[in-house]
Amino acid sequence: xxxxxxxxxxxxxxxxxxxxxDEIYMGLKGFGARRNAVNLTLEEYKEALDYAHERGxxxxxxxxxxxxxxxxxxxxxxxxxxxxxxxxxxxxxxFGLAKFIKExxxxxxxxxxxxxxxxxxxxxxYLKSIGFERVVLPRELSFEEIKEIRxxxxxxxxxxxxxxxxxxxxxxCYMSSFIGGxxxxxxxCAQPCRKKYSSNGEEEGYLLSPxxxxxxxxxxxxxxxxxxxxxxxxxxxxxxxxxxxTVSYYKELIEGKNVEEKSSQIFNxxxxxxxxxxxxxxxxxxxxxxxxxxxLGELKENHLKLKERxxxxxxxxxxxxxxxxxxxxxxxxxxxxxxRGRKDANPGETVVLRDLPVGTKYVYRNYSKxxxxxxxxxxxxxxxxxxxxxxxxxxLGDVPxxxxxxxxxxxxxxxxxxSSDTTIELxxxxxxxxxxxEEKILEIGDTTFKGIVKxxxxxxxxxxxxxxxxxxxxxxxxELLEKLILSYRREVSxxxxxxxxxxxxxxxxxxxxxxSNDSQKSVLENLGVTKIxxxxxxxxxxxxxxKVDLYNKLATNLYQALENKNSEITLGWNLNISNxxxxxxxxxxxxxxxxxxxxxxxxxxxxxxxxxTVKKAILAYGRPRAMYxxxxxxxxxxxxxxxxxxxxxxxxxxxxGNSEIYLEHPLNILExxxxxxxxxxxxxxxxxxxxxxxxIKDILDGNxxxxxxNYEKGVF
Numbered sequence: 001x002x003x004x005x006x007x008x009x010x011x012x013x014x015x016x017x018x019x020x021x022d023e024i025y026m027g028l029k030g031f032g033a034r035r036n037a038v039n040l041t042l043e044e045y046k047e048a049l050d051y052a053h054e055r056g057x058x059x060x061x062x063x064x065x066x067x068x069x070x071x072x073x074x075x076x077x078x079x080x081x082x083x084x085x086x087x088x089x090x091x092x093x094x095f096g097l098a099k100f101i102k103e104x105x106x107x108x109x110x111x112x113x114x115x116x117x118x119x120x121x122x123x124x125x126y127l128k129s130i131g132f133e134r135v136v137l138p139r140e141l142s143f144e145e146i147k148e149i150r151x152x153x154x155x156x157x158x159x160x161x162x163x164x165x166x167x168x169x170x171x172x173c174y175m176s177s178f179i180g181g182x183x184x185x186x187x188x189c190a191q192p193c194r195k196k197y198s199s200n201g202e203e204e205g206y207l208l209s210p211x212x213x214x215x216x217x218x219x220x221x222x223x224x225x226x227x228x229x230x231x232x233x234x235x236x237x238x239x240x241x242x243x244x245x246t247v248s249y250y251k252e253l254i255e256g257k258n259v260e261e262k263s264s265q266i267f268n269x270x271x272x273x274x275x276x277x278x279x280x281x282x283x284x285x286x287x288x289x290x291x292x293x294x295x296l297g298e299l300k301e302n303h304l305k306l307k308e309r310x311x312x313x314x315x316x317x318x319x320x321x322x323x324x325x326x327x328x329x330x331x332x333x334x335x336x337x338x339x340r341g342r343k344d345a346n347p348g349e350t351v352v353l354r355d356l357p358v359g360t361k362y363v364y365r366n367y368s369k370x371x372x373x374x375x376x377x378x379x380x381x382x383x384x385x386x387x388x389x390x391x392x393x394x395x396l397g398d399v400p401x402x403x404x405x406x407x408x409x410x411x412x413x414x415x416x417x418x419s420s421d422t423t424i425e426l427x428x429x430x431x432x433x434x435x436x437x438e439e440k441i442l443e444i445g446d447t448t449f450k451g452i453v454k455x456x457x458x459x460x461x462x463x464x465x466x467x468x469x470x471x472x473x474x475x476x477x478x479e480l481l482e483k484l485i486l487s488y489r490r491e492v493s494x495x496x497x498x499x500x501x502x503x504x505x506x507x508x509x510x511x512x513x514x515x516s517n518d519s520q521k522s523v524l525e526n527l528g529v530t531k532i533x534x535x536x537x538x539x540x541x542x543x544x545x546x547k548v549d550l551y552n553k554l555a556t557n558l559y560q561a562l563e564n565k566n567s568e569i570t571l572g573w574n575l576n577i578s579n580x581x582x583x584x585x586x587x588x589x590x591x592x593x594x595x596x597x598x599x600x601x602x603x604x605x606x607x608x609x610x611x612x613t614v615k616k617a618i619l620a621y622g623r624p625r626a627m628y629x630x631x632x633x634x635x636x637x638x639x640x641x642x643x644x645x646x647x648x649x650x651x652x653x654x655x656x657g658n659s660e661i662y663l664e665h666p667l668n669i670l671e672x673x674x675x676x677x678x679x680x681x682x683x684x685x686x687x688x689x690x691x692x693x694x695x696i697k698d699i700l701d702g703n704x705x706x707x708x709x710n711y712e713k714g715v716f
Contacts, residue, residue, distance in 0.1 A: 001223065006024075007048075012235075016244070017055060022058070023060060026062060028045060049085050064093045068601070069579045089111050090109070094579070097579075098585070100499075107490070111133060111136065117557070117558075123562070136160070137157060139213065144278070146223070146226070147226045159223055160231075160232045161250065163212055181714075181715050186716065197642060205287065207286060207641060210285065211270035212267075212270065238266075242266045244378070245263050269292065292319065293367070296308050306345055311334075312333075315369075317363075319363070321359075335354075388450070389451070392453075394437070394459065399423060401418070402472045404476050408487045410487075424462050438453050440473065509676060511700075514532075515534060516688060537557060538572075553570060570594040583616075587614045612680075618683070619685050620668070623664075624666070628659075638652050639651050652690070667708070668706055669711055
């Protein structure tokens with residue numbers, strides 16, 4: 001089982017490799033689902049590729065966002081350079097981008113991002129059938145579901161085991177997009193889920209902020225036993241020390257060592273095992289949403305009874321009863337009730353805190369000097385090595401010959417062979433032994449290689465100068481390194497295959513509707529609306545496949561599209577289809593008649609899509625669904641929550657226990673009907689959630705307030 005580590009900067013990249021990561025995922029500046037990370041320039045990325053390949057490590061480019069047509073064609077400039085240089089794989093969310101890469105960059109692996117929300121074996125097998133090598137499953141799956149997918153699919157499976165959890169299914173969160181124009185699907189999430197919320201004017205706290213995920217020994221052994229190919233660590237925005245420590249921890253767990261984790265000493269807003277178990281521990285942290293560290297113990301006045309060890313140099317933060325930061329310092333003096341001037345103090349001891357800020361209720365350690373010093377030391381002294389094999393031949397009357405070989409990441413055999421111009425003679429005294437030759441050729445500590453000897457063949461009692469052996473070893477290792485790096489280079493066609501844009505033809509758009517109940521359907525039928533869809537589930541988890549309606553003509557997840565029993569279906573807006581390449585891809589599903597474009601596509605970008613082989617529809621009315629969550633946030637069927645900025649949301653619990661969070665003010669662009677028809681829209685879709693009969697009539701009569709959300713300005 002491989003470790004896939006994050007690198008949001010070159011420092012994090014080095015830390016991950018030094019800790020022993022097998023694969024690295026990282027982005028280019030301006031692209032990917034962590035666009036706020038430092039990320040790498042093109043030249044830095046090339047240097048990083050060579051550095052990783054020298055050490056047998058793979059590098060994956062993160063392009064795991066939805067893209068517009070112009071962006072897909074623009075990324076080809078940089079992608080082409082990385083492909084030529086030896087990029088190992090690309091992680092994608094957008095089916096259109098996947099199609100573009102497959103056609104232009106043969107041999108480049110495609111990995112399906114967790115943003116695709118591929119949550120069952122049918123969807124996983126579909127990805128395999130269209131050329132994907134791997135899929136990253138959603139964090140919301142239980143171990144039993146992961147196991148079932150593993151048993152029923154052949155594609156490589158990757159599982160997130162640590163780091164930040166989103167309250168919403170990845171790829172199905174639009175809250176940041178709808179309230180601020182910063183799209184999580186485009187790598188620019190403003191994280192409104194990490195803010196405080198109140199409910200009915202009373203309940204206040206971080207109602208939408210989960211603890212971070214951290215699997216331990218038991219969970220890793222279970223994943224290893226069922227044949228999971230790779231485990232993934234979140235943290236492209238976290239510090240290099242965190243990356244190093246977390247990679248090191250999981251490396252030891254994979255090796256069967258049940259060691260104590262120390263990641264929580266570096267970054268901590270609470271940890272849980274997430275959704276791994278059916279009987280889940282508490283996932284949410286309603287007290288705080290940012291890194292505060294570890295609670296050091298019970299505070300009474302200025303006496304702190306420790307439950308964690310502290311040393312001089314540790315950083316602490318002082319918190320109020322509401323977990324607000326009211327101060328902080330580095331520990332430069334430790335006094336207990338009985339002894340002053342200590343260098344450390346242990347759990348169970350009581351320390352005296354002087355100059356404690358007024359109102360302090362909790363004391364947390366947010367910096368562990370002990371852990372940080374240990375990591376800094378390891379970062380300076382460790383490196384990942386690539387395994388190579390030596391063969392050596394020395395025969396009387398001939399010249400010594402050395403051969404070294406290794407496999408690159410594509411499992412291609414790379415070899416280098418050299419011989420000296422020194423003729424081997426019979427020794428006058430003690431001859432050169434196999435042991436001496438082996439010792440000298442394995443002295444490669446100043447390289448990126450770790451050597452083993454496959455074979456040494458020498459005649460008895462030969463004389464071979466040590467300087468000759470060492471020079472041969474140096475020269476052949478240098479040649480192997482050059483050949484290894486060059487083995488990753490690729491040739492690529494000068495011509496990029498692009499999908500031509502066809503000018504949109506004007507359409508006569510019909511009105512259709514998505515309903516949440518039978519009474520809404522009845523009202524609409526009486527008002528003359530004939531094309532009516534039933535509301536579906538955004539995600540088809542492995543455990544709920546029997547509950548997904550395969551006779552619904554609206555497919556709101558990939559499973560529903562692939563297994564649908566109707567001859568003509570419409571793909572839902574939450575599938576995030578936003579470019580003509582994606583339209584072209586989904587037109588290959590023979591029953592797809594209409595696609596509702598993503599509500600994150602602006603009118604301008606919608607025009608750029610042009611004419612398509614399947615019909616284009618648009619969400620023209622509806623309370624925007626900000627999130628689709630696995631957790632049941634509302635104890636009742638419906639409740640209102642409000643953030644500190646005054647944005648109000650309705651939380652609705654569906655019939656399988658998921659929570660859907662809707663904005664208060666509905667989207668409404670019905671007055672743009674003529675314009676939409678002129679750019680090729682065939683269907684205006686109205687989505688109803690809690691609307692009453694009179695509200696539905698008002699909407700159809702054109703009495704609703706115009707509110708275009710992202711259609712007008714687009715999103716970042």
